[in-house]
Amino acid sequence: MKKLRVGMIGAGNIANTHLERYIKNPNVELAAICDINEAKANRTADKFGIPNRYNSVAAMLAAEKLDAADVCVWNCAHAECTIAALNAGLDVMCEKPMAMTAEEAQAMKDVADKNGKLLMLGFVTRFSTEARIAKDFIDNGELGDIYYSKATYVRRHGNPGGWFSDKSRSGGGPIIDIGVHPLDLTRYLMGNPKPMSVFCVAANELHEDRANLKTRVGWYPEGADPKKDVCDVESSAVGIIRYENGASTLLECSYNLHAPSKGDNNGRVIYGTKGGLNIDDMKFYTDINGFMVDAEIKDIKNYTEAKDMFQAEIDHFVDCCLNGTECISPAEDGVVIMKILNALYESAKTGKSVDII
Ligand SMILES: NC(=O)c1ccc[n+]([C@@H]2O[C@H](COP(=O)([O-])OP(=O)(O)OC[C@H]3O[C@@H](n4cnc5c(N)ncnc54)[C@H](O)[C@@H]3O)[C@@H](O)[C@H]2O)c1
Known part of the structure; x- marks a missing residue:
């Protein structure tokens, strides 16, 4: 070959x-x-x-x-x-x-x-074992009609500095860098609905406090120095995305936040009429026989399709x-996600809801 x-x-x-x-x-x-x-x-x-x-x-x-x-x-x-x-x-x-x-x-x-x-x-998280199992559940109708999702990527102390915190090279902070992951994954699992409008609020806090912390995160790019590097990107943001089919996504992301340290991907949840699925702990929430039931998808490492996502x-x-x-x-999904990202920044700047054409 x-x-x-x-x-x-x-x-x-x-x-x-x-x-x-x-x-x-x-x-x-x-x-x-x-x-x-x-x-x-x-x-x-x-x-x-x-x-x-x-x-x-x-x-x-x-x-x-x-x-x-x-x-x-x-x-x-x-x-x-x-x-x-x-x-x-x-x-x-x-x-x-x-x-x-x-x-x-x-x-x-x-x-x-x-x-x-x-x-x-x-969009590497589409290839994770968890995401592929979630897709399998959704394709099989286990969640029913999906109308809401949570897209969370919160770092307590995770501004990489270097080019990441320099807007002229990165385009922005946690929204464009890490929020993009759960934003894309939730939209993909929701069936790639067309976005209609967004509303976003961004903060610009803790950069200096975090640069002076005595612990370092492990993913600074080579040569980065958070005490000296340009830092003109947001520190955290919350946004809501409204889709044409009536569904919505709540996005929460941060480089710096006094948040519980739970690891990086800490809250990607898809909600449908028949059940909710948390893609991080693989818990499935539903009603059975008139009772609310929490189920857990077991043994995902032994899923026959399991593979390192990269x-x-x-x-x-x-x-x-x-x-x-x-x-x-495909590229067409990248373009749509880029429109959402640009609209989130525009909304954060203007304080207004932004329509996506
Ligand atoms: N999928 C993921 O989970 C993930 C994780 C980290 C980074 N990324 C993405 O990967 C990209 C690179 O990030 P990184 O962490 O590897 O950064 P990095 O700084 O470690 O590496 C980027 C390299 O690009 C080089 N470079 C810049 N402009 C260039 C040009 N015009 N031609 C040739 N080389 C050029 C730089 O010299 C640098 O060595 C970014 O877009 C980032 O968002 C994705």
């Missing part, structure tokens, strides 16, 4: 996470990598035995004959790198969030469509590229 020749764009944290999975896929040849930070490109290339390394996307695309690219760079460079790779005739996976704006996201999708190429979004995501991308399998995380 022909191997997929992959070029990695970016050599940072998530690129390494993806590369650890690509090397486990026997149908992949890791051909090249690029990063504007040449030392990082070289270090990551050495670690994974990638033969060719470059200090720009343009140089890599000009020199290499690739089949696919994986865009793992700062959010501000997603559109530029993705469009360049698509125009070079490659299938592309792009990390979340799709871009900085809905306009950029639409332009990326338009280029993919024009070139007849795949553009997959790195491995499942990378394997799916490779499968879509090589075999034309239908992508379950």
